[in-house]
Amino acid sequence: MTILLSDERVRAVPVVESGEPLVRLPRSLSPAGALVRAGLADRLMAADIQLPPGIRLRVVEGYRPVEEQRAIIASYAAQVRAHHPGVDDVELARLTSRFVSPVDVAPHVAAAAVDLTLVDVCGEELDLGTAIDATPEDSDGRCYFSAAGIGADAHAHRDLLASVLTRQGLVNYPTEWWHWSFGDRYWALMTGARHALYGPVAAAVAA
């Protein structure tokens, strides 16, 4: 059974902030220059060199300011309401958290998560079954890491991604094949760590 980011068990995980700085990923790994915690950056670089020749990781997003997280929540919650008329507020929050995290436990706001994919030598994205940020509604559930209804290549590419990232200690959010994190509260719950390493980062600190 999938544990969502809105689950009380995630919120119950304590954070013992390590104070680890944010670093900008190299452009070869993240043309957008995503910012992440130093420990996550090291793990991503280690995962990248484990890939077969001709395949690289491509990180499209890392740290996200809290205002941006709030804006994504508001926008997607409105879409969920339109798709699921009549849901109460509790169910709305649960359904919304399949695609975007509540602010207080948000892995991107802690600079502890990345959205990423695989690219070939020309920088072209490989087939992972859906676009990054395809919602459950738009993709008919194919955004879930273990979804049926995607091709053999997409399955193989998701498995390849998982093999190099889990070896570095990252965990996937099962409703989004592209979302991987390290050191946040969701990661702590999933790995059995006693506490999270990284809490929310203020925009002023990230600047």
Ligand SMILES: C[C@@H](N)C(=O)N[C@H](C)C(=O)O
């Ligand atoms: C909105 C989507 N790209 C995303 O980042 N989702 C995760 C679960 C999050 O909000 O942390």
